[in-house]
Amino acid sequence: MSSVFDPGFGVYVHWPFCLSKCPYCDFNSHVRAAPVDEARYVAAFKAELSHRAALAPGREVSSIFFGGGTPSLMKPQTVGAILEAIGANWSIAPGAEITLEANPTSVEAERFRGYRAAGVNRVSLGVQAMNDVDLKALGRMHSAAEAMAAVEIATSVFDRASFDLIYARPNQSPADWAGELREALRRAPEHLSLYQLTIEPGTMFERLVEAGKLTPPDPDLGRALWDVTQEMMDQAGMPAYEVSNHARPGAESRHNLVYWRYGEYAGVGPGAHGRLVNTQGRMAQSTEKHPEKWLAAVEAQGHGLIEDEALDAAAQGDEFLLMGLRLREGVDPQRFQNIAGRPLDPVRIAGLESHGFVECTAQGRLRVTAEGFPLLDSVIAELAS
Numbered sequence: 001m002s003s004v005f006d007p008g009f010g011v012y013v014h015w016p017f018c019l020s021k022c023p024y025c026d027f028n029s030h031v032r033a034a035p036v037d038e039a040r041y042v043a044a045f046k047a048e049l050s051h052r053a054a055l056a057p058g059r060e061v062s063s064i065f066f067g068g069g070t071p072s073l074m075k076p077q078t079v080g081a082i083l084e085a086i087g088a089n090w091s092i093a094p095g096a097e098i099t100l101e102a103n104p105t106s107v108e109a110e111r112f113r114g115y116r117a118a119g120v121n122r123v124s125l126g127v128q129a130m131n132d133v134d135l136k137a138l139g140r141m142h143s144a145a146e147a148m149a150a151v152e153i154a155t156s157v158f159d160r161a162s163f164d165l166i167y168a169r170p171n172q173s174p175a176d177w178a179g180e181l182r183e184a185l186r187r188a189p190e191h192l193s194l195y196q197l198t199i200e201p202g203t204m205f206e207r208l209v210e211a212g213k214l215t216p217p218d219p220d221l222g223r224a225l226w227d228v229t230q231e232m233m234d235q236a237g238m239p240a241y242e243v244s245n246h247a248r249p250g251a252e253s254r255h256n257l258v259y260w261r262y263g264e265y266a267g268v269g270p271g272a273h274g275r276l277v278n279t280q281g282r283m284a285q286s287t288e289k290h291p292e293k294w295l296a297a298v299e300a301q302g303h304g305l306i307e308d309e310a311l312d313a314a315a316q317g318d319e320f321l322l323m324g325l326r327l328r329e330g331v332d333p334q335r336f337q338n339i340a341g342r343p344l345d346p347v348r349i350a351g352l353e354s355h356g357f358v359e360c361t362a363q364g365r366l367r368v369t370a371e372g373f374p375l376l377d378s379v380i381a382e383l384a385s
Helices: 038-055 076-089 112-118 132-137 144-157 174-187 204-210 219-235 254-260 291-301 313-324 333-340 346-354 373-384
Strands: 009-015 060-068 091-102 122-128 160-167 191-196 240-242 245-247 264-268 273-278 281-287 305-310 358-360 366-368
Touching: 009 254, 038 076, 038 264, 038 273, 038 291, 060 076, 060 254, 076 091, 076 112, 091 112, 091 254, 112 144, 122 144, 132 144, 144 160, 144 174, 160 174, 174 191, 174 219, 191 219, 254 264, 254 313, 264 281, 313 333, 313 373, 346 358, 346 373, 366 373
Parallel strands: 009 060, 009 264, 060 091, 091 122, 122 160, 160 191
Antiparallel strands: 191 245, 240 245, 264 273, 273 281, 281 305, 358 366
16 A cells, blocks of 8 residues: 555554533543642653553654643643653654644633643644634634634744634525635644534434524535535535545644554553554453543553453454544555455445445545545445445
């Protein structure tokens, strides 16, 4: 396989704490009234990193990602100590991408230079909307003006910066979204993550929908907003390289490409997931989600893993398709066969091709078309079965 598609080896660090729980969010995030004992957590992260390095020794780390929760609630010294621990356990590649997710409040923007000094070279900001009414409806703690100021600071401090927006929000028209996107493109130097609002199980938004107080996004309107997104981002030279992620060529999130290209990655922290390869095969790993329970487990046994299972060939094949077909570059059918122990079904591929949902590239890769992407889940289910 061409080296351009080499997934690399990533390290994911989950910081589970937030100032408040957003009503659309189903991530492993927790609000705490009392200040978090960061020194205790640093010691636990160090222990977990040592544990993972024993399971996957000798790797070169190509990317590191601090996700959450809200990692920008951490002190820069905490981030620096975790980065030092990663470097003590594996070699870090020259020019490795080191990303930190941040809220765009003025308080957190003041810490940006500290994160840069600690070694972070890319920041991803959770802006979510460009007007105050929608920000309030989304439960965000920042104003639109504050967010744009944070984006400006981020682009001046870090080598690379991205921010997120959510569309298909209540009462949002295609014209509204196009205007917001134009504004975002003026501010975003290289990368935007654009997520269509979905009502996730267990969230406040789900409870509001059930109570008749929130109307879920209309599928036809969602499709119209999707089309506006693709057209405008293509014209701006920031096409989708993944379903929800847009970048100028070369500015893609290298860490997320590790996942989507089915690479190997260590996950540490409460509720983190990992995929490490050892003598037993490709191991699916996940840690205790509850922060204090994770902390107690790590302090007692040196790690917080609650799952560490070898994936069989069928499960690996399914994961490979689920991840790789999200990418515009698609997947290598030969690599699927090597992983899954069976070829993709040519009859199913031909059926999807006849509907214009997938295509084979000149390089022999299989990818989902622009017409197929809005139906991605169905396309993947058809190929995986």
